[in-house]
Amino acid sequence: MERERKKTGLGGWLFLLLVLAAYGVTGAVDAETAGQALSFFAKVMQNVLPVLVIVFFLLLAADLLFEPKWIKCNLGREAGIKGWLLAAVGGVLATGPIYAWYALLRELREKGMRASLAAVFLYSRAIKLPLLPLMIHYFGTAYTLVLCLYLLGFSIVSGVLMVKLEDRETT
Amino acid sequence: MQKERLQASLKKTARTFVNLLPIIVGMLLLTSLAVTMFPEQISAGLFGSSDALDALVGASVGSIAAGHPLASYLLGGELLKSGVSLVAVTALIVSWVTVGVVQLPAEVLMLGARFAIYRNVICFFSSVAIAFLSVYTLRLIG
Numbered sequence: 001m002e003r004e005r006k007k008t009g010l011g012g013w014l015f016l017l018l019v020l021a022a023y024g025v026t027g028a029v030d031a032e033t034a035g036q037a038l039s040f041f042a043k044v045m046q047n048v049l050p051v052l053v054i055v056f057f058l059l060l061a062a063d064l065l066f067e068p069k070w071i072k073c074n075l076g077r078e079a080g081i082k083g084w085l086l087a088a089v090g091g092v093l094a095t096g097p098i099y100a101w102y103a104l105l106r107e108l109r110e111k112g113m114r115a116s117l118a119a120v121f122l123y124s125r126a127i128k129l130p131l132l133p134l135m136i137h138y139f140g141t142a143y144t145l146v147l148c149l150y151l152l153g154f155s156i157v158s159g160v161l162m163v164k165l166e167d168r169e170t171t
Numbered sequence: 172m173q174k175e176r177l178q179a180s181l182k183k184t185a186r187t188f189v190n191l192l193p194i195i196v197g198m199l200l201l202t203s204l205a206v207t208m209f210p211e212q213i214s215a216g217l218f219g220s221s222d223a224l225d226a227l228v229g230a231s232v233g234s235i236a237a238g239h240p241l242a243s244y245l246l247g248g249e250l251l252k253s254g255v256s257l258v259a260v261t262a263l264i265v266s267w268v269t270v271g272v273v274q275l276p277a278e279v280l281m282l283g284a285r286f287a288i289y290r291n292v293i294c295f296f297s298s299v300a301i302a303f304l305s306v307y308t309l310r311l312i313g
Contacts, residue, residue, distance in 0.1 A: 012190055012191070012192075012193035012194040012197070013193045015193060015194060015197045016193035016194075016196060016197040016200075018197075019197040019200045019201050019204075020200070022201070022204065023200065023204065026204060026208070033207055033208060034204075036207045037200075037203045037204040037206075037207040037208070038203070040203040040206065040207055041199055041200050041203035044199055044202075044203060045196075045199060048195070048199065052195070055188075055191075056184065056188050059184045059187055059188060060180055060181065060184040063180045063183055063184055064176070064177070064180045102277060102278060102281035102282060105281070105282060106281045106282060109282070115286055118282065118286070119286075119290050119293075122269075122290065123269055123294065125268065126240075126265060126268040126269050128240050128268070131240060131241055131244065134241065134244050135244050138244050138245070138247065138248035138251075139244075139247070139248065139251075142309060142312065143257075143305070143309060146305050146308050146309055146312075147261065147264075147265075147301070147305050150301045150304055150305055150308075151265070151301065154297045154300070154301055157297065158290065158293045158294065158297060161289075161293050162286070162289065162290065162293070165285060165286065165289050
């Protein structure tokens with residue numbers, strides 16, 4: 001997992017380098033366009049900076065309050081309504097690369113976790129708590145709230161649809 | 172003990188944040204360049220036919236894209252400003268985080284082919300459904 005994290009970090013810097021290279025090429029061909037793009041970037045960055053500070057503190061809070069062991073322990077319980085809710089909440093709280101969670105879900109499924117709950121967990125990961133301020137910044141509070149509620153609802157729907165797959169597997 | 176835990180968490184969060192920064196800055200730079208270079212083409216090219224088609228295009232782009240979710244907000248926000256419909260942008264944002272064409276091989280290996288394919292197909296169509304439902308709900312509540 002550590003190796004994956006380091007790899008992702010390097011990928012980000014490589015991505016930034018490629019983008020800067022694209023700016024270099026654009027600047028060589030059309031310096032005015034590159035300049036306009038940079039001033040547009042500066043304007044957007046000014047708006048985004050305060051939101052990034054909030055994102056940092058939310059990431060910190062998530063790390064302090066929710067340990068992976070806690071999530072793993074509670075998701076592994078016998079599924080009932082509580083299991084569905086826990087899968088949804090666990091997905092919302094889950095952060096980091098998805099590959100890490102595939103491994104955890106496989107482990108849990110081998111121990112008896114239902115496929116439907118794994119689907120619910122993966123779906124509800126779409127709600128990124130630490131990134132909500134940025135979403136609100138771009139799309140507004142009402143939109144963010146409505147979208148998050150639908151995402152939660154559809155995480156359950158996806159789980160229900162996966163029950164059919166589960167039934168096929170068992171028959 | 173608490174101080175040590177806080178220090179460890181701060182370290183971990185700082186590392187995560189430093190890893191996030193180049194993605195945020197890179198994505199902002201890239202969208203700034205794209206919006207400056209192709210302000211009209213972005214909305215007129217891929218999007219702009221009908222809400223249904225735009226939602227499908229948005230969901231397809233989001234399904235193929237493999238980046239940090241933050242990038243989808245930035246791209247979606249800029250697309251919205253350049254005139255792309257909210258339905259298309261919502262489908263893009265939702266499929267970006269729920270469908271993973273690039274991650275599919277890993278998901279197949281870890282969770283099984285049937286599970287991975289069913290889940291991704293369900294997520295693709297639900298991203299379109301959520302896009303319409305969200306926009307219509309917002310219209311209803313004003």
